[in-house]
Amino acid sequence: MKSLKKKRRVQVIALAAVALIGATALIGYAMRDGINFFRSPSQVAETPPPPSEVFRIGGLVEEGSLTRGQGEAIRFRVTDGGATVPVVYTGVLPDLFGEGQGMVGTGRLVDGTFEASEILAKHDETYMPKEVIDALKEQGVYQEGAPGS
Template sequence: MNPTRRRRLAWVLALVAAAALAATLVAMALSRNVAYLYTPNEVLSGQAGPKVASGEARFRLGGMVAEGSVGRQEGSLESTFAVTDGDARMDVTYTGILPDLFRENQAVVATGRMQDGRFVAEDVLAKHDETYMPKEVADKMGQAHAKHDVDDASGAGR
């Protein structure tokens, strides 16, 4: 093999290696920013996985703000509330200013992690109308209710 071909081959191999490294770094960065949506029932029943339950994974919690659950600490920005999907209820702590549209019986999506059996939110999104619920939250809650109804029906005949 002559020196020109060897140099050209080295450049091609270096370019392929650089492209592979760049693709790997992009994939790793994107996977860190992925936050899956779960309902309280999925988290509490263990369907969300062990990393979610242990607090290793960041995820989104979707459902409705439970009635009578909103509380605020005097003199701080810390708020507590519960999110429910109709089957389960999960306590949430959030430090920051809640959205203007945040209220009880309102659809909410919170992003954060589990910590000591409680969901600690980093971000809270409230929806604009009491009749509106994000499609993915409605789908998840519908699936949870359908599974719950099937489980009840199969257990009722025993």
């Protein structure tokens, strides 16, 4: 009788494990298009992602690089001090967007140019995104009490 209970218990645990693995796989499959990794211009220049990959890039809008083309097309370069990536965006830019200001864009890298589908500008001089704070803490550069903390 005990071996039957033990066998049934093992079957229930195995079935629960399979169900958990299946649920995790379904969630991962459903979220594959909703996950956008953050990259700095240096990381993009070092190892360019494939054109099919949507990711976020962040840095400062390079001084003197902002040009408006025909219609709503806007071109500029984003830099992190180590590398520069050209960006093209079609649409209306945020009010606080400008040269020398921080920005985060979502889009794809096509033929060496980042084609942005969304542009976000930082909202004041003391704000710093969580990803940047975490990266600075890992490098040992971030100091508590500094602007943005």
